[in-house]
Amino acid sequence: MHYACICHQQICRPRTGIEGKIFNIRTGQVIESEKYKNNTENILSKREIEVLTSVAKGNKSEQIATEMHISVYTVRRHRQNIIEKLKVTNTAEAVQTAFVMGIISL
Numbered sequence: 290m291h292y293a294c295i296c297h298q299q300i301c302r303p304r305t306g307i308e309g310k311i312f313n314i315r316t317g318q319v320i321e322s323e324k325y326k327n328n329t330e331n332i333l334s335k336r337e338i339e340v341l342t343s344v345a346k347g348n349k350s351e352q353i354a355t356e357m358h359i360s361v362y363t364v365r366r367h368r369q370n371i372i373e374k375l376k377v378t379n380t381a382e383a384v385q386t387a388f389v390m391g392i393i394s395l
Contacts, residue, residue, distance in 0.1 A: 333374060333392060340367040342393045345384045 333341065336357075343353045350368070354361040368380055377383045387393040 332390075333371060333387075337367050337371050337374070338387075338393060340364060341371055341383060341387055342395075344368070344380055345388070345393055345395060 339357065340353055343356065348356070350361050350364040354364045357364070368383075371383050372378070372380065375383050375386050377386055384393070
């Protein structure tokens with residue numbers, strides 16, 4: 290299924306009228322993000338959440354690798370896994386979706 294998160298890129302808050310809802314872009318079905326908040330620990334691994342939180346703070350892969358004591362290639366693999374698991378097209382969308390779903394917070 291393909292889902293889209295509705296939020297402002299700079300501050301990542303839901304737009305007025307959407308209020309943190311996620312919708313299926315194929316069917317138009319609107320899904321309350323509250324349904325996902327109880328099961329978010331099953332979507333991404335602990336390490337993927339750490340990487341995504343660091344990305345959300347503006348850190349680059351090299352910085353994250355140094356901070357987490359892993360290789361930059363491992364960070365890049367985590368980022369790709371995050372994109373695949375959240376069914377988004379890039380890291381910015383992954384961060385936005387994770388905020389709305391309650392997976393990460395700053």
